Amino acid sequence: MRSAVSIGAVGVLSLVIVLFTGFAGVDGWAVTVFLVSVLLIIVRGRKMSVKERGNAKVQLFITAAALLAFAPWISIFGSVLVKGIVGLKLNFVTSDMRTTVPDDELNLGGALHAMLGSLLMVVMATAITLPLGILSGVYLTEIKGRFTFLVRFVIQSMSGVPSIVAGLFVFTTYVSATHGPTAFGGSLALGILMLPTVARTSEEVLKLVPDDLRSASLALGARQWRTTLMVVLPTVRSGLITAAILGVARVIGETAPLLLTAGSNTAFWFNPLKGPIASLPIYVFGMLQIGTEYAVNRAWTGALVLMLTVFALFFTARKLGGKDKR
Amino acid sequence: MNIVAPIKREMHVVHSRGDKVFRGIVTAGALTSLVILGLIGSFLFARGAQVFSQYGLKFITGTNWSSSMEEGIPSEFGMGPMLVGTIVVSVIALLFAVPMSIAGALYIEFYATGRVRKIMSGLLDLAAAIPSLIFGLWGIQIFTNFGQRWASFLGNRLGFVPIFNTISDNYGRSPFVAGCVLAAMVVPITTSVAREVYSRTPRELIDTCYALGGSKWGAIKTVVLPFGKSGVVGGAMLGLGRALGETVAVYLVLNLNFRYTFRILESEGGNVASLIATRFGESSSEELTALVAAGFVLFLLTLSVNMVASAIVAKTTRS
Numbered sequence: 223m224r225s226a227v228s229i230g231a232v233g234v235l236s237l238v239i240v241l242f243t244g245f246a247g248v249d250g251w252a253v254t255v256f257l258v259s260v261l262l263i264i265v266r267g268r269k270m271s272v273k274e275r276g277n278a279k280v281q282l283f284i285t286a287a288a289l290l291a292f293a294p295w296i297s298i299f300g301s302v303l304v305k306g307i308v309g310l311k312l313n314f315v316t317s318d319m320r321t322t323v324p325d326d327e328l329n330l331g332g333a334l335h336a337m338l339g340s341l342l343m344v345v346m347a348t349a350i351t352l353p354l355g356i357l358s359g360v361y362l363t364e365i366k367g368r369f370t371f372l373v374r375f376v377i378q379s380m381s382g383v384p385s386i387v388a389g390l391f392v393f394t395t396y397v398s399a400t401h402g403p404t405a406f407g408g409s410l411a412l413g414i415l416m417l418p419t420v421a422r423t424s425e426e427v428l429k430l431v432p433d434d435l436r437s438a439s440l441a442l443g444a445r446q447w448r449t450t451l452m453v454v455l456p457t458v459r460s461g462l463i464t465a466a467i468l469g470v471a472r473v474i475g476e477t478a479p480l481l482l483t484a485g486s487n488t489a490f491w492f493n494p495l496k497g498p499i500a501s502l503p504i505y506v507f508g509m510l511q512i513g514t515e516y517a518v519n520r521a522w523t524g525a526l527v528l529m530l531t532v533f534a535l536f537f538t539a540r541k542l543g544g545k546d547k548r
Numbered sequence: 549m550n551i552v553a554p555i556k557r558e559m560h561v562v563h564s565r566g567d568k569v570f571r572g573i574v575t576a577g578a579l580t581s582l583v584i585l586g587l588i589g590s591f592l593f594a595r596g597a598q599v600f601s602q603y604g605l606k607f608i609t610g611t612n613w614s615s616s617m618e619e620g621i622p623s624e625f626g627m628g629p630m631l632v633g634t635i636v637v638s639v640i641a642l643l644f645a646v647p648m649s650i651a652g653a654l655y656i657e658f659y660a661t662g663r664v665r666k667i668m669s670g671l672l673d674l675a676a677a678i679p680s681l682i683f684g685l686w687g688i689q690i691f692t693n694f695g696q697r698w699a700s701f702l703g704n705r706l707g708f709v710p711i712f713n714t715i716s717d718n719y720g721r722s723p724f725v726a727g728c729v730l731a732a733m734v735v736p737i738t739t740s741v742a743r744e745v746y747s748r749t750p751r752e753l754i755d756t757c758y759a760l761g762g763s764k765w766g767a768i769k770t771v772v773l774p775f776g777k778s779g780v781v782g783g784a785m786l787g788l789g790r791a792l793g794e795t796v797a798v799y800l801v802l803n804l805n806f807r808y809t810f811r812i813l814e815s816e817g818g819n820v821a822s823l824i825a826t827r828f829g830e831s832s833s834e835e836l837t838a839l840v841a842a843g844f845v846l847f848l849l850t851l852s853v854n855m856v857a858s859a860i861v862a863k864t865t866r867s
Contacts, residue, residue: 249694273763280765284659287651291739292668294732295675298686305689357577365574369582375858376582382786382854383588383847384793386821390843391588394595414588417581446563447570475679478795478825503681507796510685518689525682532677 228266232258252293256286299529306526309519314527318500319488324509324517333524335490336505339405342494343484343501344470346409351416352466356455358417359424359465363431364450374425381418388414389479397483405494408484408501415476416469423468427461427543428454460542467542471535475528477503502528589847596841599625607841613806613823615835625838627845629808633723633818634846637798638791640727640812645734646784652735653742654768672743676736684800687729688721692801695725699813714813721803723817729801730794734787741783745776745864782860789854793846795821820846 267275314332322331439449485498509521610626699719706712757767805816
């Protein structure tokens with residue numbers, strides 16, 4: 223009851239202040255509400271003990287700072303949804319930009335080529351990375367050889383490699399030595415960024431396999447390789463799929479490396495070894511660079527599709543990940 | 549009577565041939581990450597070596613980056629302003645991100661209950677998965693309006709402090725705004741590390757604090773915060789590593805300009821990763837070498853920050 227009264231008082235007082243002073247906008251409101259709440263605690267605090275008053279003040283500060291930390295994400299989810307949905311028409315997912323310029327009406331053209339390009343590169347990156355990631359996980363949990371510490375440390379450090387550096391590396395070693403930007407080049411760069419996530423998640427899920435299973439298999443006379451391949455890995459199959467999905471979610475939005483290694487295109491390009499290919503992040507980036515109204519709309523819609531993809535991957539991973547723990 | 553203490557029998561594991569092959573393959577697979585990391589370092593260094601030998605330390609400290617296409621006019625490559633700019637933007641990001649992360653982690657761990665807590669930790673996981681491109685898009689299209697207003701507020705009132713000083717009245721696309729966007733991007737990382745560390749605080753210690761008559765804040769101040777200190781430092785450094793190497797989010801928000809600037813509210817700044825992305829498309833082969841060399845410097849910088857960070861985090865979260 224008391225808290226309801228104080229919330230009401232804070233609200234009314236803030237409304238008055240916002241209406242009669244120059245404060246405006248969401249941020250103006252937030253500051254006003256915060257200041258009024260501080261005032262309220264000071265006023266009411268006279269009846270409280272020292273301990274209660276201190277607690278109330280700290281709680282207000284922590285809550286406010288936590289809200290401030292969460293506010294940008296809510297703003298991002300909201301703005302991507304609201305601005306992106308404008309251009310989310312059927313043609314966005316069924317046509318490409320071959321005969322459309324970015325300034326055309328939103329019911330013309332789309333990002334099919336970009337989505338297919340992203341899909342192709344991500345699939346290739348996963349095909350390269352998943353085996354390596356699982357091998358790293360198996361090494362860390364099954365073999366535990368003399369490089370255990372080193373491997374774990376390197377994987378951890380690799381997750382900090384800036385994405386543009388990965389792109390620059392693939393550019394200097396592969397792209398500039400061959401035909402220029404290609405889908406394969408892009409997937410190599412994505413693979414480098416994906417590997418640490420896949421390896422770490424694989425290790426985590428392999429750790430969940432009970433030792434009893436390994437002992438049972440070994441006691442039945444199976445060698446280590448049979449134990450690993452036929453007992454340990456099948457047990458965590460869905461966990462390993464989770465590792466792959468999390469890896470994909472990590473790299474699907476990567477833009478910088480693809481600028482250097484995959485280029486861009488207005489239609490889907492089928493040859494992964496020759497010729498630049500479009501991708502969803504580059505599509506968004508390019509449209510944003512053009513900067514006209516319709517182009518920016520297209521960028522927001524691309525961002526919406528990208529974000530929904532990431533979330534879908536994320537929820538799938540979480541669902542699958544929960545399966546193994548049971 | 550003699551009692552002989554049992555002696556530990558020596559055990560030898562003899563792997564079968566199949567196991568040897570298996571272990572060899574797995575070890576080789578696990579070491580590829582080491583190989584890749586080594587290759588990245590050595591290839592970038594080898595490709596950029598010419599620039600390092602030509603310019604020496606002046607490549608790091610030099611203040612001019614000009615690529616000359618004409619005969620007779622020499623090109624000059626010095627990445628000083630960009631390096632300083634990268635650090636300035638990242639430090640601004642951390643100044644915002646660390647306090648907010650600590651508060652966010654404390655709120656989720658100790659204040660939020662039930663559904664609020666569930667929603668917030670779900671949101672935290674999702675936020676960590678947002679691609680940096682979307683942060684950049686949001687930064688330039690939405691956040692700049694707010695950031696500009698805060699910057700002009702700061703500039704008008706604290707303009708006498710050198711770093712808040714501005715020449716023009718243009719506050720958008722400044723290191724301040726870019727730093728705020730990076731802060732929003734870094735907060736998910738630092739918050740989850742902080743939360744992880746705080747959740748490991750021994751329950752008995754907190755209960756002891758309550759039993760002695762301490763308040764919730766008392767318990768947090770005397771037990772939880774000191775306990776989690778090094779973990780939070782590690783998390784902040786992980787965030788720093790990400791902020792230093794970020795490309796698109798900064799590229800989209802910041803107005804790249806090639807000179808030293810410490811006026812964080814002014815609409816110009818530097819960033820190594822953005823420099824590479826900007827100049828890459830139209831660079832001559834000479835400039836490309838310089839860009840690769842800049843990439844190598846960035847690689848070393850982020851790698852060392854990240855190694856220290858992961859060492860700290862690994863030490864504090866070991867159960």
